[in-house]
Amino acid sequence: MKKMSEEFQDIINTAENKLKAISELQSSIKPSQNKWSSKEILGHLVDSSINNIARFINGQFQDDLVFNGYDQNKWAEAQNYQTESWEFITNLWKLNNLQIIHVIESIPNNVLIRTSGKHNYDIIAWKEVPKEEQTNLEYLVIDYFAHMKYHLNQIFKINSIEEIQ
DSSP states (O other): OHHHHHHHHHHHHHHHHHHHTSOHHHHHOOSSTTSOOHHHHHHHHHHHHHHHHHHHHHTTSSSSBOOOOOOHHHHHHHHTGGGSOHHHHHHHHHHHHHHHHHHHHHSOHHHHSOEESOBOHHHHSSSOOOTTSOEEHHHHHHHHHHHHHHHHHHHHHHTTOOOOO
8 A cells, every 4th residue: 555655645746736837717717618627627526535535434444335425516516616716726635635645544454455245336436346346445545546637637638738647
């Protein structure tokens, strides 16, 4: 997990520098009427971090891997990120993800890799796991960061910034 945490830290640092290069005006532009602006995409990542911090903590103390989902569109609407400052959303995103790194580094390895056949990753994971397959908390951590990277690259593409690998 230490190596993975270092990789996540690198993603956060690299992304933060790229996000800071985006202006307030740029961050507010919607690519089309039905698409989220950079503010809303990053806000969605804040919402995802909030939900996943709870999952990573709760997953340590329960026998299954069944977690609450959330309606991302309702959360984005309720949070109204479009009216928030880009700097604030960027700082919130960074701090939440630094906390996630701290949380996952604190999870005992045996808990992280403990498998369970009872999960709802077929519903809540970004890259779903079929209901009949066993999985573990580590999968959800890796999936969370893959999801984050995907959306960060959406922001960078909208703003003509080189994507992160």
